[in-house]
Amino acid sequence: MTLRLFDSLTRELRDFVPVVPGKAGIYICGLTTQAPPHLGHVRFAVAFDVLRRWMTRGHGLEVTLVRNVTDIDDKILAKSTDSGEQWFALSYRNEVETAAALTALGVLPPSYEPRATGHVPEMVTLMETLIERGHAYAAQDGSGDVYFDVRSWPAYGELTHQKVDDMVDAEDADPRGKRDPRDFALWKGRKADEPETASWPTPFGTGRPGWHLECSAMARKYLGDTFDIHGGGVDLRFPHHENEMAQSRSAGLGFANYWLHNAWVTMGGEKMSKSLGNSLRVSEVVKSHRPLAVRYYLTAAHYRSMIEFHEGSIEEADTAVERIEGFLHRALPGITTATPTGDEELPAEFRDSMDDDLGVSGALAVIHETVRAGNTALDDGDHEDAATIARTVIAMTDVLGVNPFDPAWSAGDSSGHDALVALDALVQERIRARAHARSARDYETADAIRVELAAAGIALEDTAAGARWSLVRGKGE
Template identity: 55%
Template sequence: MTLRLYDTATRTVRDFVPREAGKVGVYLCGLTLQAPPHIGHLRSGVNYDVLRRWLLAKGFEVTFIRNLTDIDDKLLVKSCEQERPFWSIAYANELVLAAAYRSLNVLPPTYEPRATGHVPEMHELIAALIERGHAYPATDGSGDVYFDVASWPAYGELSGQSPADMQSAGDAPDRGKRDPRDFALWKGAKPDEPADAYWPSPWGRGRPGWHIECSAMCWRYLGAEFDIHGGGLDLTFPHHENEIAQSKAAGLPFARYWVHHGLLSLGGAKMGKSAGNALDLAYVASLGVRPVELRYYFAAAHYRSRIDYTEDALRESATAYRRIEGFVQRAAELVGAGTPGELPAAFTAAMDDDLNTSAALAVLHDVLRDGNTALAGGDDVTVRTALAAVRAMLDILGVDPLDAAWTGGGCGDDLRGVVDSLVALALEQRAQARGRKDWAAADAVRDQLKQAGVVVEDTPQGPRWTIGEQD
């Protein structure tokens, strides 16, 4: 079955046909670095990591670009409020974001460009737009340059809006614009903004507008035309609408598919710092939910669906993952870990159907049920087959419990080796107590581990421990 994706531009699920056979270029709008990431931002990273893993599984060579917006209006406001260089704030938040992605086993991008590193490309695009009659320098002495919305008849097609119904772009005073809907490509230096947030340009000292940044980075790393442009549904307008307009008006064919993910909401509102409802990884950890369980929570929902976050839903998802993890661990103890095997045809069909992870997980649970039955019946052959299939499916979702990312050999948990050693020491003390039939001492060790979040299960192969509640 051919991979089919929902394309926002055409509002249809259609066959994915890359520009160049065997190769796929993907651009994901990354985080604006005015604040540390919350889990709503991290859903984006997980969703597109699953897409990337599926493209790789289908044999494509994938160039994956995820940008960082390290200069924009919000960041400069933070810089003034904190009396701190904008680049210092951006870099500190970039480090937190990188650590969060590592903890969730999100593959590093092919390139992760910063907007501030691509001002020359922005100048080239702006100059081309002016030359083609689609942009103009403001005449009010501000040093701003604007895109002329009226010059581009297709404006509004991505979001399905009519320009006649649009209000002011709101990114600069209307006095310098021909039309309030025109948006800023370049912003002249302002006396109330940081003095180091500017670059020389043909239109005077200034800085880029938000939208031109992404167009320039797409062009630099993926060329004039590429395959998939991704981001949150909230970016459809104005950000992606403006990207399309300015890129195509400059003569670039731009993205062939627009793939947007649904948002994470809390209490019915989009999660965000401005709304005061942002939850981060530290908060999730305080609930006793591990990064691998948060990733499973994100991956289990279809990428285009809205997730209404509740603690109960997150805990239920974590419990479901622990059942899967329990099978993998028990099966590996019996027949060996092996390696991920072939994907079931039904799983492949579900993933090819617009990355339908919900249907794909239904297939996984069918195989899991057979595997558990085989474990109970001592059918090693079936256990081995089920384990290989389950691991293959979990690998696509990035949550294979035996992946080095989650066992301490990779990026998922930098402290796993330390925890292993400490738990091993405690279990040795428990074994010694049991050996001398000091049951009270043995139980005390087990209870202390449980209070620390470590659950010990006695198996025929010896004690096995997991983090979290035992079902």
């Protein structure tokens, strides 16, 4: 079976053919650590986590995933000045919170997570190559700035299908010393009002790296001159990814063979962002919602589709998760954690959906159809078949990072499961009392027990195999 992915460069679905057979190298642009992450920030990490899991578990590829940390830039320095906190302290504090947020949402750790400030030598090497090839120049005013000459590279604009003359001026650096206002900064000479700790010596002058140069240098170091996939949010296509491609390819590197971009999380039709005041910090969201439900919410839509956040979004996701959990607890009583063994056979429909540019909506539809089949098997008393189906459900949900039995969701905190076990024991006692009343034709008592449970937010469903119970969202809160 062939994995097909939508390449932003060619604007078409392409069969994925790795540079090295049996392996895949992925570079994704991580967060700039200027502030704690909100839901919109972390969608990229969830989307590419699904890609990584599917490549590994669906196609047996050995995946190297690099997710960088941009730990120095204009905004970090500006916030440091406003707050009085050292820029590196502010950056590290937000880096730690970002890592915690991604862990909470079940995102697997990257193979490597390089910081920009730790790779200045690699950046200097790349700048020197670009200058030697005639694609970059050091400003002649002594500022220490180094710029990429966009008109020296005829293919500039190929990723976003733009012509240079139609582009806006590059605003990533002071225009001092530029030959063309569209030339972008590879290196930013130190300004008098910037801290000395935010500068590094280079042959061109003391300063700090430009945003675009960082990623080209780090991708090359950890994945080589040519690698498989470069990804990130759709808002990074221009200028960031356009500039990365230009500086890397003009330096003689093959760089990325595929470009993948995920869409935004929006509120009121607008991109979720700090500037709009509509952000939802992950650390706060997981206080009021289960991280598993938040993960399901961010995973359920196709990665290239916008997600519109509204009140009740995560509750809807939680309801879907509970349907899966309810079946797994029925089919595998007493089991609290489980991961795939690798022997499970994934349904063809699931594989087809995932191979079609990570069609998670279709894959989730297969999961819920399988859950319904499992519940039917239980109702028919076929517990062996139900257990097999449950293992298939675990394998499929694990691919998407929403396996309810994944130990990651209960790591360090068993209170949720303990509470569920205790609640089940109490409800089962009331179910038995109701069944006894019905067998004695005491329908008044049986109805009273149903009403009692409903008042506590517990719904009963009578089936051929006996009564099932589930929580009704919003009750008892």
